[in-house]
Amino acid sequence: MLPTDGLLQLTPEGLYCKAAGAWIADHARPGCGEYWATAASEGILRQRLGAGINLIPVDYGALHRIDDARVSFHSAGHVLGSAQIRLESAGESWLVSGDYKRDSDPSCAPFEPVTADVFITEATFGLPIYRWRPGAEVAREIVQWWQGAPERASILFCYAFGKAQRILAELAAQGVGDTILLHGAVETLMPPYREAGVALPSTLPLSALERSAELAGRLVIAPPSAHRSTWMKRFKEPQTAFVSGWMAVRGARRRRGYERGFVLSDHADWNGLLASVRGSAARQVYVTHGSSDVLARYLCDVEGIIAEPLSGGFAAQRSDSGAMTDEDGSDAI
Amino acid sequence: MQAFAELIATLEHSRGTRARVQALVDYFAQTPSAEAAWALQVLLGGARRRLITGRRLRQICLEATTLPEWLFDDCYAHVGDSAETIALLWHHDGAGAAPQPLQVWMETLLPAAAALEPGPQAEAIRRLWAGLTPQQLWVANKLLTGGLRIGVAKGLVVKALAQLSGLEEALIQHRLMGGFAASAAAFDALLAATAGDDSSAVPSRPYPFFLASPLPEALPGTAADWQVEWKWDGIRGQLIRRCGQSFLWSRGEELLHGAFPELIAAAGALPDGTVLDGEVIVWAAEAERPASFHALQGRLGRNRPSARLMRDCPAAFVAYDLLEQGGDDWRPRPLHQRRSALESLIEGLPNTPETSLAGCLRLSERLALDHWEQLEPLRQQARLAGAEGLMLKALDSPYLTGRKRGYWWKHKLDPYRLDAVLLYAQAGSGRRANLFTDYTFGLWDGGGSLVSFAKAYSGLDDAEITALDRWIRGHTVERFGPVRAVEPLQVFELAFEGIQRSKRHKSGIAVRFPRISRWRRDKPAREADTLATALALLGEEEP
Numbered sequence: 001m002l003p004t005d006g007l008l009q010l011t012p013e014g015l016y017c018k019a020a021g022a023w024i025a026d027h028a029r030p031g032c033g034e035y036w037a038t039a040a041s042e043g044i045l046r047q048r049l050g051a052g053i054n055l056i057p058v059d060y061g062a063l064h065r066i067d068d069a070r071v072s073f074h075s076a077g078h079v080l081g082s083a084q085i086r087l088e089s090a091g092e093s094w095l096v097s098g099d100y101k102r103d104s105d106p107s108c109a110p111f112e113p114v115t116a117d118v119f120i121t122e123a124t125f126g127l128p129i130y131r132w133r134p135g136a137e138v139a140r141e142i143v144q145w146w147q148g149a150p151e152r153a154s155i156l157f158c159y160a161f162g163k164a165q166r167i168l169a170e171l172a173a174q175g176v177g178d179t180i181l182l183h184g185a186v187e188t189l190m191p192p193y194r195e196a197g198v199a200l201p202s203t204l205p206l207s208a209l210e211r212s213a214e215l216a217g218r219l220v221i222a223p224p225s226a227h228r229s230t231w232m233k234r235f236k237e238p239q240t241a242f243v244s245g246w247m248a249v250r251g252a253r254r255r256r257g258y259e260r261g262f263v264l265s266d267h268a269d270w271n272g273l274l275a276s277v278r279g280s281a282a283r284q285v286y287v288t289h290g291s292s293d294v295l296a297r298y299l300c301d302v303e304g305i306i307a308e309p310l311s312g313g314f315a316a317q318r319s320d321s322g323a324m325t326d327e328d329g330s331d332a333i
Numbered sequence: 334m335q336a337f338a339e340l341i342a343t344l345e346h347s348r349g350t351r352a353r354v355q356a357l358v359d360y361f362a363q364t365p366s367a368e369a370a371w372a373l374q375v376l377l378g379g380a381r382r383r384l385i386t387g388r389r390l391r392q393i394c395l396e397a398t399t400l401p402e403w404l405f406d407d408c409y410a411h412v413g414d415s416a417e418t419i420a421l422l423w424h425h426d427g428a429g430a431a432p433q434p435l436q437v438w439m440e441t442l443l444p445a446a447a448a449l450e451p452g453p454q455a456e457a458i459r460r461l462w463a464g465l466t467p468q469q470l471w472v473a474n475k476l477l478t479g480g481l482r483i484g485v486a487k488g489l490v491v492k493a494l495a496q497l498s499g500l501e502e503a504l505i506q507h508r509l510m511g512g513f514a515a516s517a518a519a520f521d522a523l524l525a526a527t528a529g530d531d532s533s534a535v536p537s538r539p540y541p542f543f544l545a546s547p548l549p550e551a552l553p554g555t556a557a558d559w560q561v562e563w564k565w566d567g568i569r570g571q572l573i574r575r576c577g578q579s580f581l582w583s584r585g586e587e588l589l590h591g592a593f594p595e596l597i598a599a600a601g602a603l604p605d606g607t608v609l610d611g612e613v614i615v616w617a618a619e620a621e622r623p624a625s626f627h628a629l630q631g632r633l634g635r636n637r638p639s640a641r642l643m644r645d646c647p648a649a650f651v652a653y654d655l656l657e658q659g660g661d662d663w664r665p666r667p668l669h670q671r672r673s674a675l676e677s678l679i680e681g682l683p684n685t686p687e688t689s690l691a692g693c694l695r696l697s698e699r700l701a702l703d704h705w706e707q708l709e710p711l712r713q714q715a716r717l718a719g720a721e722g723l724m725l726k727a728l729d730s731p732y733l734t735g736r737k738r739g740y741w742w743k744h745k746l747d748p749y750r751l752d753a754v755l756l757y758a759q760a761g762s763g764r765r766a767n768l769f770t771d772y773t774f775g776l777w778d779g780g781g782s783l784v785s786f787a788k789a790y791s792g793l794d795d796a797e798i799t800a801l802d803r804w805i806r807g808h809t810v811e812r813f814g815p816v817r818a819v820e821p822l823q824v825f826e827l828a829f830e831g832i833q834r835s836k837r838h839k840s841g842i843a844v845r846f847p848r849i850s851r852w853r854r855d856k857p858a859r860e861a862d863t864l865a866t867a868l869a870l871l872g873e874e875e876p
Binding site: 131248 | 400404
C-alpha cells in the first residue's frame with residue numbers, strides 16, 4: 001500500500017494528490033470539474049467525455065504549478081497524447097507511468113525516460129515471456145498475410161484506439177498504397193490522428209461501400225467486439241487475425257478463435273518495464289495491472305529495488321484478464 | 334527442421350480442409366523423401382517417444398539464464414507448456430549451427446543429445462537451441478519431450494498424399510496401417526504407383542477399420558435388409574493369420590499380443606490368409622454375457638498376464654466380419670457373403686470346451702429383426718445382454734474405410750444421467766491453460782454431505798467455460814496446490830455410459846465416460862442427486 005504521508009493516496013476514485021488537489025486517472029473518466037491533459041489527447045478526450053468539458057491542454061515537458069504541486073506531463077509512447085505524469089512537492093517527486101511502451105511507433109510521440117523518487121508503473125505484460133519484435137517487422141508479416149490471400153477479404157481485429165492507428169501508420173511506412181477499410185468504431189478515432197499529421201494510408205469506412213461491393217483482397221480493420229457479430233455477415237469467407245501482445249502465447253491464440261495472431265502491443269514488454277524502472281532511478285516502485293505481483297517480486301529479489309504491487313481501487317479499474325487491458329489509455333489529471 | 338516448423342505454423346494458421354491439405358501437398362511436393370518421411374511420422378503421431386522430460390529442459394534453460402525458478406514457474410502457469418515457455422524465454426540471438434534437415438534432428442541430433450551425461454547434455458541442448466526462432470525452438474522441444482500434437486487428422490494427411498501421388502485415399506490408408514516407420518524407402522514405397530499385393534507385402538498389416546455412425550431418424554428399406562448385432566463395449570480389433578503368424582491389432586493400431594496371449598494362441602486355429610474384424614472383450618466360455626469394460630481394463634496394458642488373471646478375466650474375440658480369406662481381400666464383397674463365410678469359418682473351428690480355443694473365438698450373434706417396430710424393444714434389452722446398444726449393417730454393404738455414412742449404424746443405449754454438485758476445479762493445460770476446466774462433482778450421501786463421485790472435462794461450450802471460470806475464481810473456499818475447492822452451489826447434469834462398484838473411489842462407484850450434459854443453473858444444490866440414486870443404477874448393470 002502507499003504510505004499514508006506520501007504525495008499520492010489511493011482513493012476509491014483513483015490516485016489522489018492532496019498537494020495538487022487532483023486525481024490521476026489512467027483512462028478517460030467522466031465527471032470531473034476540470035481536466036488537465038496533453039494537447040495531443042484533447043480531441044480524443046472531448047470525443048469521449050463531451051465537447052464541453054473544461055480541459056486545460058498542456059504540452060509534453062512543460063512544468064505547471066497546481067496548488068502546492070509542480071506537475072509535468074511526459075510522453076508515454078502508448079497512443080496519441082498518452083502521458084506519464086510527474087508530480088513534485090515538499091522535496092519529493094513521484095512519477096505515474098500510466099500505460100506506456102518504449103518501442104518505436106509512427107503514430108505517436110516516443111516514450112520519454114523520466115526520473116523520480118517514487119515510480120508507479122504498469123505491468124500489463126510483466127512476464128519475461130513477453131518480448132516484442134519491432135512493429136515494422138510485424139507490419140511486414142501483416143502485409144504478407146493480407147496480400148497472400150487475394151481471393152478472400154482479410155479482417156484484422158485490434159483495439160480501435162491506438163492499435164488500429166499504429167497498424168495503419170506502420171502500413172503507410174511499408175509503402176502500402178491501397179485504401180484500407182475501417183469498421184465504424186475505428187473510423188471514429190481517425191480524425192485526431194489525421195489532425196496530428198500522422199502519416200496514414202487512405203482509409204474508407206466499410207459502410208461507405210455498396211453492400212454488393214467486392215471485398216476479396218481488401219484489408220479491413222475492426223475492433224474485437226465485431227468478431228463473430230452480425231457485422232461479419234457481409235464477408236463471404238474472410239480470413240481473420242487478431243493483433244495483440246497476448247498473441248505471443250499459443251494457448252491464447254487458439255482460445256480466441258482467430259486464424260492468425262500477430263504479436264504487437266501498445267504496452268511495454270518485460271525488458272521495457274525493467275528499463276523504465278531502472279531508468280526512473282526511483283528508490284521505491286509500485287506496480288499496477290497485469291502481472292504486478294510478479295514484476296514487483298522480481299524487482300525486489302533480483303534487481304534489489306524496493307517494490308510492491310499496488311492493489312485496490314486504482315488497479316481494479318480494469319480487468320486483468322488480459323482481454324480488456326490492451327486498449328485505450330490517455331492520461332488526464 | 335526449419336521447413337517442418339514452417340509447415341506446422343502454416344497448419345496452425347490455416348482454417349478449413351482445403352487450405353490445410355494444400356499446405357501439406359506443398360510441403361511434401363518440395364521436400365526430399367528422407368525428410369518427408371519423418372514429417373509424416375510426426376504428423377501421424379508416431380514420433381511420441383519422450384527423449385527428455387520437460388522438467389529437465391526447464392533445468393537446462395534455467396542454468397543458462399539469470400531467471401529465478403519461481404519466475405519460470407509463473408511463466409509456465411501462464412503458458413501451460415514447458416516447451417513453449419522455454420521457447421518464449423530463450424534468448425534468440427540468431428547465431429547457430431547450419432540448418433539441418435528433419436531426419437538429421439530425428440535420427441541423430443535429438444537422440445544423441447538425450448543420451449549424454451547431464452553436463453554435456455545441457456550444453457548440447459543449448460547448442461541445438463542456438464539460432465532457432467521461437468517457433469522452431471518450440472518444435473524442437475516438443476520433439477524432445479515427445480509431446481508434439483499438431484491437430485491434423487490422419488485423414489487430412491492421407492488426402493494430401495493421395496492428391497500428391499494420384500493414388501486412392503483408401504490405398505494410402507491401407508499402406509499406412511500398422512504404423513509408419515520413417516525412411517526414404519518407406520516414404521517412396523507408400524507413394525509408389527505399383528499395385529503389388531499390399532497385404533502380403535507386410536504380413537502383420539491390418540486393414541483400415543470401417544466405422545459406424547450414430548443411427549439417424551429412420552433407415553431406408555425393410556428390416557430384412559439389415560444385419561443387427563449387439564454393440565459390445567470392448568476394444569475393436571483385427572485378428573490376422575498370415576504366413577503362419579498371428580497378429581492382434583486394436584483400432585488404435587496397437588499390437589495387443591502381450592496383453593492377450595490366449596487370443597494369439599487361438600488365432601493359430603485359423604487358416605492361413607485370414608483376417609477377422611471383431612471385439613476384444615472379457616467373456617468366460619460358459620458365461621451368458623461378457624464382463625464389464627472394467628474387467629477388460631484390468632487386462633489392458635498388462636503384458637504377460639498371470640495365469641490367475643487370465644482365469645478370472647478370460648479374453649474373447651467376438652468376430653464381426655471377415656476381411657480376408659485364402660489371402661484374398663474380401664472387403665469389396667457384400668456383407669451377406671462375408672457373413673456366411675464367417676459363420677462357416679467359426680463354426681468349423683474345433684471350438685469345444687476341451688480345446689484351448691474354448692470360447693476364445695466367438696461369432697457375433699445375429700439378432701432377429703422382422704420389422705422396425707422390434708428395434709426399440711431390442712435395444713432396451715442391450716443392457717441386460719451386457720452390450721451398450723445395437724449395430725445395424727446393410728446386408729449389401731462393402732467393408733469400407735473410416736467413417737462413411739450410409740451403411741453401418743450404431744444405436745446406443747441412452748446414457749445414464751445424474752445431477753451432481755461441483756466441488757473442485759483445476760486448470761487445464763494447452764488451450765485451456767489459465768482456465769479452470771477440469772471439474773470434480775459430488776453427490777449427497779445419507780448424512781447430508783457431498784461425496785465426490787466423478788470427474789468431467791468436457792461438455793461445456795467456450796462461453797460456459799469462461800463464465801464458470803469466473804465463478805470459480807470468485808467462489809473458491811480453499812486451495813490444495815493447483816486444485817480449488819469451491820462453494821458447493823453449482824449443479825450439473827452428468828451423462829455416463831456405465832456404472833461399476835469400485836474400491837478405489839471414495840463414493841464406492843466408478844462411472845464410464847462421464848461428461849457434462851447440461852449446466853443446471855435452475856437447480857439448487859440441495860436438489861442434486863444422492864449416492865443412493867446412483868447405487869440404484871448399479872442394479873440395472875448387475876442383474
